Amino acid sequence: xxxxxxxxxxxxxxxxxxxxxxxxxxxxxxxxxxxxxxxxxxxxxxxxxxxxxxxxxxxxxxxxxxxxxxxxxxxxxxxxxxxxxxxxxxxxxxxxxxxxxxxxxxxxxxxxxxxxxxxxxxxxxxxxxxxxxxxxxxxxxxxxxxxxxxxxxxxxxxxxxx
Amino acid sequence: xxxxxxxxxxxxxxxxxxxxxxxxxxxxxxxxxxxxxxxxxxxxxxxxxxxxxxxxxxxxxxxxxxxxxxxxxxxxxxxxxxxxxxxxxxxxxxxxxxxxxxxxxxxxxxxxxxxxxxxxxxxxxxxxxxxxxxxxxxxxxxxxxxxxxxxxxxxxxxxxxx
Amino acid sequence: xxxxxxxxxxxxxxxxxxxxxxxxxxxxxxxxxxxxxxxxxxxxxxxxxxxxxxxxxxxxxxxxxxxxxxxxxxxxxxxxxxxxxxxxxxxxxxxxxxxxxxxxxxxxxxxxxxxxxxxxxxxxxxxxxxxxxxxxxxxxxxxxxxxxxxxxxxxxxxxxxx
Amino acid sequence: xxxxxxxxxxxxxxxxxxxxxxxxxxxxxxxxxxxxxxxxxxxxxxxxxxxxxxxxxxxxxxxxxxxxxxxxxxxxxxxxxxxxxxxxxxxxxxxxxxxxxxxxxxxxxxxxxxxxxxxxxxxxxxxxxxxxxxxxxxxxxxxxxxxxxxxxxxxxxxxxxx
Numbered sequence: 001x002x003x004x005x006x007x008x009x010x011x012x013x014x015x016x017x018x019x020x021x022x023x024x025x026x027x028x029x030x031x032x033x034x035x036x037x038x039x040x041x042x043x044x045x046x047x048x049x050x051x052x053x054x055x056x057x058x059x060x061x062x063x064x065x066x067x068x069x070x071x072x073x074x075x076x077x078x079x080x081x082x083x084x085x086x087x088x089x090x091x092x093x094x095x096x097x098x099x100x101x102x103x104x105x106x107x108x109x110x111x112x113x114x115x116x117x118x119x120x121x122x123x124x125x126x127x128x129x130x131x132x133x134x135x136x137x138x139x140x141x142x143x144x145x146x147x148x149x150x151x152x153x154x155x156x157x158x159x160x161x162x
Numbered sequence: 163x164x165x166x167x168x169x170x171x172x173x174x175x176x177x178x179x180x181x182x183x184x185x186x187x188x189x190x191x192x193x194x195x196x197x198x199x200x201x202x203x204x205x206x207x208x209x210x211x212x213x214x215x216x217x218x219x220x221x222x223x224x225x226x227x228x229x230x231x232x233x234x235x236x237x238x239x240x241x242x243x244x245x246x247x248x249x250x251x252x253x254x255x256x257x258x259x260x261x262x263x264x265x266x267x268x269x270x271x272x273x274x275x276x277x278x279x280x281x282x283x284x285x286x287x288x289x290x291x292x293x294x295x296x297x298x299x300x301x302x303x304x305x306x307x308x309x310x311x312x313x314x315x316x317x318x319x320x321x322x323x324x
Numbered sequence: 325x326x327x328x329x330x331x332x333x334x335x336x337x338x339x340x341x342x343x344x345x346x347x348x349x350x351x352x353x354x355x356x357x358x359x360x361x362x363x364x365x366x367x368x369x370x371x372x373x374x375x376x377x378x379x380x381x382x383x384x385x386x387x388x389x390x391x392x393x394x395x396x397x398x399x400x401x402x403x404x405x406x407x408x409x410x411x412x413x414x415x416x417x418x419x420x421x422x423x424x425x426x427x428x429x430x431x432x433x434x435x436x437x438x439x440x441x442x443x444x445x446x447x448x449x450x451x452x453x454x455x456x457x458x459x460x461x462x463x464x465x466x467x468x469x470x471x472x473x474x475x476x477x478x479x480x481x482x483x484x485x486x
Numbered sequence: 487x488x489x490x491x492x493x494x495x496x497x498x499x500x501x502x503x504x505x506x507x508x509x510x511x512x513x514x515x516x517x518x519x520x521x522x523x524x525x526x527x528x529x530x531x532x533x534x535x536x537x538x539x540x541x542x543x544x545x546x547x548x549x550x551x552x553x554x555x556x557x558x559x560x561x562x563x564x565x566x567x568x569x570x571x572x573x574x575x576x577x578x579x580x581x582x583x584x585x586x587x588x589x590x591x592x593x594x595x596x597x598x599x600x601x602x603x604x605x606x607x608x609x610x611x612x613x614x615x616x617x618x619x620x621x622x623x624x625x626x627x628x629x630x631x632x633x634x635x636x637x638x639x640x641x642x643x644x645x646x647x648x
Contacts, residue, residue, distance in 0.1 A: 042206035051540035196505040216375035368528035
């Protein structure tokens with residue numbers, strides 16, 4: 001699909017819905033997604049249930065890819081991204097009604113794999129962070145090289161280390 | 163699939179796993195599934211999050227069908243059961259560590275539809291009840307007549323009203 | 325809490341976060357909340373898992389109350405809203421990447437109870453609808469009269485039937 | 487609480503429910519919990535949603551503690567266990583109707599912290615594994631030394647490395 005058509009697709013789905021920030025924003029090299037904590041996210045201990053931070057991160061990755069023009073539906077059938085590894089640090093608890101920010105950064109992209117760094121913050125407080133390894137697999141579950149035009153889009157978002 | 167093969171399938175998946183009651187039990191006309199309340203099921207108000215009772219009911223229906231020899235995997239591709247309507251009464255709250263019983267009863271089965279009555283209890287206390295309408299649909303989402311040998315198995319479990 | 329302070333609270337939590345529509349919008353008598361369908365919301369049949377529509381509705385109710393100045397944290401300790409009854413019709417399936425709208429309308433508010441009507445739409449297509457009975461309960465789980473200044477705010481949003 | 491009373495508590499809650507294996511079994515040094523994969527656990531890609539393996543692990547830890555006589559309700563109010571860190575490897579996908587086994591092993595227990603190793607298997611296939619760091623915290627969220635009689639019970643389950 002040519003870049004222009006991808007862009008139209010994105011415009012149609014996100015901007016034209018009338019909710020311009022529904023998929024968050026790309027600010028420089030970082031994708032930021034706001035998330036409200038609802039009843040469903042908490043547990044009886046009074047705070048967000050630990051596994052739900054992984055859901056929040058997945059929403060962040062999905063919307064980051066969306067804003068870069070990569071849609072689940074387009075990939076699906078032929079290939080899909082799956083999580084291979086997550087190193088998760090649960091630093092501080094979030095509570096009901098909180099507005100959180102999921103920050104997603106590309107660290108590396110090579111072959112069939114991507115490395116991402118994700119953080120969940122409440123204002124300036126870091127509540128959660130994760131290193132995430134994602135792989136592209138084909139319909140048989142075998143690793144598949146990330147298409148060059150796609151990896152190019154990811155790599156353009158990698159922060160230089162200098 | 164002949165009844166005997168269905169039975170072997172059930173035996174293989176449930177009895178031979180070494181956890182004989184994992185899919186609950188059919189006691190007379192009623193299927194009973196025990197469910198433990200874990201952290202994930204509760205919310206910050208201290209009790210089970212309301213939508214999770216619907217998950218518990220779906221587990222009950224799945225395991226009831228399983229013990230009657232109807233497996234998701236067999237149906238899938240050609241047809242699947244979907245929930246059309248649920249009338250849900252949330253009577254009393256369940257809390258962490260509770261052992262609940264999901265009771266599933268067939269009320270009716272005709273054409274593409276089944277009516278079920280489900281209750282969630284803690285001991286003798288009724289905490290939740292629902293009337294559930296389930297429909298069989300084909301791959302295009304259109305209603306599909308429940309195969310006679312399947313509806314026969316369901317109807318044999320309907321309590322007579324006399 | 326005086327109306328002005330409630331308003332400041334709302335402003336602080338929602339407008340000043342930099343994500344003005346995070347809690348949706350009140351359009352006339354209807355609260356509208358946009359919701360994106362993510363991986364977590366779907367199941368292996370390819371569409372949104374039925375119980376998750378109840379989660380979407382709860383998000384809609386929470387944000388509707390939020391925009392009317394009623395916060396979970398304020399009520400909690402002394403009282404909280406619980407769902408007593410839901411009559412749910414599952415009309416059409418939603419799929420991954422869909423943008424849905426949860427519409428919430430107040431139907432009635434008397435004593436300890438509120439009746440709401442909720443719909444989930446994709447564009448003009450209605451996918452799900454529910455009648456919801458919510459009750460205010462005290463710390464012991466007993467019904468508690470909805471405070472007059474609160475019910476007044478709800479009733480001002482009830483559509484007249486003429 | 488004396489050991490005998492803890493045991494009675496366990497007996498009452500688990501054995502006397504009539505579902506003897508509901509909390510799994512301790513086999514030597516390993517706690518094993520069987521888990522059925524239901525609709526709710528899968529996503530539209532056809533397999534179990536990645537974050538749900540963390541839920542399965544939490545069920546395993548809860549039931550392991552339960553069989554060792556440690557109940558959420560007893561700790562709560564004064565202290566609770568929280569997950570600090572999880573290193574998760576997603577090896578192979580699980581699918582609907584699968585029977586999985588969550589294996590939980592104690593690795594270390596010192597001060598306010600416990601290290602556990604968890605695996606999720608389908609038969610002999612390892613699908614998921616995690617190293618989990620859990621901390622005991624008091625009502626203010628501060629680390630709290632694990633009581634000696636409790637850590638003794640955990641340490642008695644640590645496999646010797648020889």
